[in-house]
Amino acid sequence: MVSAQKGQVRVLTGNAVGAYGAMVCRPEVIAAYPITPQSEIAEQLAQFKADGTIDAEYVEVEGENSAMNVVLGASAAGARVFTATSSYGLVFMYDALQEASGFRAPVVMVNANRETPGIHAVSSGQQDMISARDTGWVQIIVENDQEILDQIIMAYRLAEDNDILLPVMVNYDGFYLSYLAEAVEIPKIEDVDAFLSPLKKQPARQRLVPGLPIGCGTHGIEMGYVEARYKHCQAMERVKNKVDEIDKAFGDYFGRYYGGQIEEYRTGDADIVIIASGSATGTAKTVVDTKREQGLKVGLIKLRLFRPFPAERLVKILKGKKAVGVIDRSVSFGWKYGPICMELKALTADFGPMPVLSYIDGLANLDITIPHIGRVIDEVDAAARGKPYQEVTWIPME
Amino acid sequence: MVIKHKNIFITESAWSNTDKLLLCLDTGSWRTERPVLDKEKCNYCGLCALYCPPQCMKDMGEYYEANLVYCKGCGICATECPRKAITMVSEGGFTDG
Amino acid sequence: MLAARMLASAFVAEGKYVASFPMYGFERRGAPVVAFTRIDDKPIREKTQIYNPDCLIVIDPGLLTLPTLFTGLRPESVFILNSPKKLPKQPNENLKIGGVVNATGIAVQEIGRDIPNTCLLGAFAAASGWLKLESLLSCLKDYLSGDILQRNLKSAERGYREVEVTKW
Numbered sequence: 036m037v038s039a040q041k042g043q044v045r046v047l048t049g050n051a052v053g054a055y056g057a058m059v060c061r062p063e064v065i066a067a068y069p070i071t072p073q074s075e076i077a078e079q080l081a082q083f084k085a086d087g088t089i090d091a092e093y094v095e096v097e098g099e100n101s102a103m104n105v106v107l108g109a110s111a112a113g114a115r116v117f118t119a120t121s122s123y124g125l126v127f128m129y130d131a132l133q134e135a136s137g138f139r140a141p142v143v144m145v146n147a148n149r150e151t152p153g154i155h156a157v158s159s160g161q162q163d164m165i166s167a168r169d170t171g172w173v174q175i176i177v178e179n180d181q182e183i184l185d186q187i188i189m190a191y192r193l194a195e196d197n198d199i200l201l202p203v204m205v206n207y208d209g210f211y212l213s214y215l216a217e218a219v220e221i222p223k224i225e226d227v228d229a230f231l232s233p234l235k236k237q238p239a240r241q242r243l244v245p246g247l248p249i250g251c252g253t254h255g256i257e258m259g260y261v262e263a264r265y266k267h268c269q270a271m272e273r274v275k276n277k278v279d280e281i282d283k284a285f286g287d288y289f290g291r292y293y294g295g296q297i298e299e300y301r302t303g304d305a306d307i308v309i310i311a312s313g314s315a316t317g318t319a320k321t322v323v324d325t326k327r328e329q330g331l332k333v334g335l336i337k338l339r340l341f342r343p344f345p346a347e348r349l350v351k352i353l354k355g356k357k358a359v360g361v362i363d364r365s366v367s368f369g370w371k372y373g374p375i376c377m378e379l380k381a382l383t384a385d386f387g388p389m390p391v392l393s394y395i396d397g398l399a400n401l402d403i404t405i406p407h408i409g410r411v412i413d414e415v416d417a418a419a420r421g422k423p424y425q426e427v428t429w430i431p432m433e
Numbered sequence: 434m435v436i437k438h439k440n441i442f443i444t445e446s447a448w449s450n451t452d453k454l455l456l457c458l459d460t461g462s463w464r465t466e467r468p469v470l471d472k473e474k475c476n477y478c479g480l481c482a483l484y485c486p487p488q489c490m491k492d493m494g495e496y497y498e499a500n501l502v503y504c505k506g507c508g509i510c511a512t513e514c515p516r517k518a519i520t521m522v523s524e525g526g527f528t529d530g
Numbered sequence: 531m532l533a534a535r536m537l538a539s540a541f542v543a544e545g546k547y548v549a550s551f552p553m554y555g556f557e558r559r560g561a562p563v564v565a566f567t568r569i570d571d572k573p574i575r576e577k578t579q580i581y582n583p584d585c586l587i588v589i590d591p592g593l594l595t596l597p598t599l600f601t602g603l604r605p606e607s608v609f610i611l612n613s614p615k616k617l618p619k620q621p622n623e624n625l626k627i628g629g630v631v632n633a634t635g636i637a638v639q640e641i642g643r644d645i646p647n648t649c650l651l652g653a654f655a656a657a658s659g660w661l662k663l664e665s666l667l668s669c670l671k672d673y674l675s676g677d678i679l680q681r682n683l684k685s686a687e688r689g690y691r692e693v694e695v696t697k698w
Contacts, residue, residue: 046539046548046672154447179577211577215551216535218542314577321575400553402579425434432438465644523644 037290039226047219049212052180053119053145053205054079055219056187058089059227060143062117064109066094066102068124071157072209073147076119091117099124103131103142110140111251113242115191118142121209122149122163129170135202136171136267137252141194141240142202143187148313148364149209150399158400159210161313161365164341165374171267173203173274174342176312180217183207185291188227192281197237198273206341208314208364210400215314222289230288271343278340296345298337301327302352305334307415310375311362312338315403319362322408333412344378346385353386357419360392360411362403371427390418396430460487464506466521468499474518481510481519532673533647534565539669540651540661541569549574569660585658587650588612589633600624608658610693612646620698629657631693633685640685641678648682652689663690 047055053076057065065084069077083089092109096102099120106116120128125146135142150156151163164174173193177186183205190203207213243249255263279295286292300320302308311319316337323335336352338345353359363373370377376393383391394411397403407430418424442448468481475496482490482497489503490510499510511519538548550567566580582602591613593599600622609625611617612633621628631653633646640649648670655661667683674682 044542046535046542048535048551208577210553211551215549215577216538217549217574218538218547317575317577404578404581405576428434432436433434 037288038229039289040223042220042222042226044218044220046216047180048075048214048216049180049183049207050075050147050214051079052184052219053187053207054083055221056145056184057117057143058083059184059222059224060117060188060191060231061115061224061228062089062091063114064092064094064106064116065089065118066096066105066109067117067119068096068099068102070099070121070124072149072159072213073119073121073124073145075213076145076147080117080119099127100131103128103135103144106142106144107131107135107138107140108243110135110142111138111243113240115195116142117144119145119147121147122151125163125167126151129167132167132170132172132202134252137263139200139267139270140202141191141200143190143194143205144202145183145187145205145207147209147213148206156399158398159208159364160398160400161206161208161363162398164204164206165365165367167204168342168374171201171271172342173199173201173271173340174206175203175278175339176206176341177212177339178314178316178337180212180215180219181291182293183212184219184221185285185289185293188222188230189278189281189285192231192234192284193274193277195231195234195240196277197240199270199277200240201267201270201274206313211314226289230285274343275340275345275347293339294337296340297348297352298339299352300335300337302334302336304332306332306356307358307360307412307419308334308336308353308356309360309362309408309411309415310336310338310379311403311408312341312375313364315362315364315397315408318403318405319408322405322412326409326412331412331416333416338375341375346382349379350382350385353382353389355387356389358390358392358415360394360415362394362396362408362411364397364403366395366398373427390415390424391426392418392424393427394430395428398431401431460505461500461502464501464504464524466506466508466523467501467504467527468506468508468510468519469522470496470498471518471520472496474516476516478515480513480515484509484513533651534567536648536666536669536673537567537651537654537661539672540655540666543665543669544662546571547573549577553579583607585610585654587654589646589650591615594621608654610650610654610657612650616694617696626698627657628696628698629653629693630696631689633689636688636692637685640688641681646685648686649689652686652691653693654689656690656693657695663687666690 067077084093094105102118106118110116148161150160151166177183186205194203282295319335326333361376363375367374367377372393373395487503489500490497491500508521511521534550538550541548547570552563552565554563568574582604584604585608587610589612603624605624606626607624608627610629614632633649636649637646655666
């Protein structure tokens with residue numbers, strides 16, 4: 036029984052949805068710098084501030100490093116904060132990202148996935164998210180516009196939870212989702228208040244107060260540092276179950292469930308599985324359905340939680356399967372496999388020996404098409420039946 | 434893996450020769466209007482060349498002229514010219530675009 | 531790519547599911563753009579570019595010389611073209627319906643600028659028959675207001691009424 040009222044349905048792009056998602060959560064401090072393909076979010080948030088829709092301190096910053104430092108400082112003082120970036124911007128705030136997680140500041144940020152510096156690519160790809168995977172942030176990847184909005188709400192519920200207190204990055208594909216216009220239901224702000232209200236019943240988190248002589252992250256010598264890191268890693272472990280709990284609570288309240296750490300699409304009785312993330316998973320579901328009609332027992336794992344890596348649930352699904360293919364929208368310098376494939380391979384001892392096929396596709400605005408995904412499924416199927424297979428395939432290079 | 438892709442770059446890293454057309458970017462074709470100079474008004478101050486974002490103004494000795502292979506028609510030269518010697522004219526009227 | 535979004539809104543107003551996105555590299559006016567729009571009675575999951583369209587809307591008539599313009603068109607497709615000239619013959623065997631309108635001309639008259647998009651949307655609604663004019667007009671106010679809204683409403687309506695439709 037859905038408790039929430041029906042929200043307003045509007046046709047919005049992924050970027051605009053990001054701004055609405057922030058708006059319904061009542062952020063208190065926002066600092067965001069525009070960058071393709073996210074600029075519309077910064078513009079929409081400024082518009083909301085200008086017309087009074089959002090009652091927040093909107094700090095105009097000269098760059099993303101400042102943006103993250105501003106929201107981090109505000110968060111340390113107890114404010115609910117929001118920012119947004121992509122690619123070069125994410126990289127520009129690299130030190131501040133780590134300050135935020137080291138502070139255990141519950142910053143919520145959306146990242147419109149775009150290729151990183153080196154070769155000037157203003158185009159879609161997950162390299163920016165990958166380049167920030169060890170910054171200590173929770174990282175979640177979404178498939179469509181509605182999920183961007185819903186995940187932002189869930190992100191605050193997760194980040195500010197007393198058990199967690201970690202910054203959360205919501206990733207969505209630049210160009211393919213950031214500019215994708217779809218009909219989206221915007222929840223009523225009272226319903227979002229209600230959904231986030233359990234946070235108010237928790238003990239207030241430690242915060243900076245003028246006049247009070249306290250600091251954070253300043254005494255990181257020897258065991259002070261070790262203890263802080265240990266607690267951070269333990270919190271990361273707790274994120275996994277918490278994500279599943281919050282997803283269930285969200286679904287119960289608003290009527291939309293996403294599966295938590297992972298969405299399992301027809302994996303139950305599948306012989307083989309493919310793993311993908313982001314907008315490509317939408318396409319992949321269509322291909323899985325087509326292959327199933329042709330008699331192939333294939334399932335899709337839509338990876339939502341990337342950091343922490345949903346090891347336990349992945350192992351549980353993959354045990355007993357005959358082969359798995361992973362589609363990465365990024366590369367891992369130093370490993371021949373794609374990054375998500377490489378991390379999955381770390382679990383092979385747990386889910387059993389089976390062919391693990393790595394596919395790299397969808398870099399630099401190149402499309403992950405229906406024929407591409409069909410080919411991945413066919414090759415994983417052949418590998419499952421004992422045929423020789425290629426460990427790594429860069430689909431665009433072939 | 435059988436690679437069918439034919440390399441675009443001849444060097445190991447992504448160097449490209451910028452006095453030929455920048456890789457794949459025929460920016461002149463993006464134009465919807467082009468700058469037209471009234472030579473009588475021009476005093477060869479060079480401000481248009483200084484402000485031009487793609488730096489495509491050619492020095493003709495007594496005046497500057499936009500290189501139409503790259504000129505994107507942004508109109509900044511027309512705005513900055515202190516003599517108002519440059520006018521932006523719709524591409525539709527030209528046949529050489 | 532406001533036009534693609536307006537189209538999306540119009541179909542949503544009729545109870546359809548829509549997903550629409552453009553493909554380009556840099557954020558500024560004047561760069562060449564393609565927009566892909568999917569319309570369905572059920573939720574749309576595909577997020578790829580469109581390779582086999584049922585309808586092609588061409589805003590720049592100069593593109594008619596592009597040899598790959600009609601590649602991948604499904605049989606019995608619809609073609610909408612912004613041009614002051616008529617189509618001399620069936621441009622491609624996969625086309626069933628063609629709608630030509632001088633959207634640039636109408637836009638310059640009604641809006642005062644070469645922004646033919648709303649006019650073309652009107653033409654699309656008429657030629658394809660997939661969208662009611664009222665749905666399209668009612669959505670424009672979500673994107674425009676005041677005088678510019680009125681001008682675009684006129685432009686869209688003229689597109690609807692003045693498009694020359696040929697059936698092959």
